Amino acid sequence: MNVLRSLFKWRQALLLVPLTLAALASTPVFAQPPVYIQQAPPPMRMEVMPGPRPGYVWDQGHWRWEGRGYVWMPGHWQPVRYNAHWRPGHWQARGPNWYWVEGHWAR
Structure with missing residues (x-):
């Protein structure tokens, strides 16, 4: 009987490992603080917008800061x-500085 309990506990522990890894892999990534x-x-x-595509919205191109300059x-x-x-x-300008406001879905 003790052998069966021991096997059952090992089985439970082995099932928890993939669940724990899945939970860690799905944690949300928090937004980075703005870079001025x-x-x-x-x-x-x-930029020429392609024709309409059902179920999608076009997100226009933009300049992104890459440490030493802007990249399209x-x-x-x-x-x-x-x-x-x-x-x-x-x-968006804030005084003499600029910062990027991420695109997002709003209700």
Whole structure:
């Protein structure tokens, strides 16, 4: 009887390992604090939006700061979230500095 209990406890412990790893892998990533940049972003590029795509919203391209300068990130499709609308990311001035406001879904 003690052997069966021991095997049962080992079985429970072995089942907890994958569950624990799955829980750790699915933890949310928290937003990074804003990075303030003293150099204004370049003017927006003209980007041709592809034709409509059912179930998706177009997220326009934007400039991203890469430590030493701005790099253009082309636009892409965002899957639609029902009961919400997409607010695209944008650069915002704060005094002489600039910071990036991430795009997000708003209700």
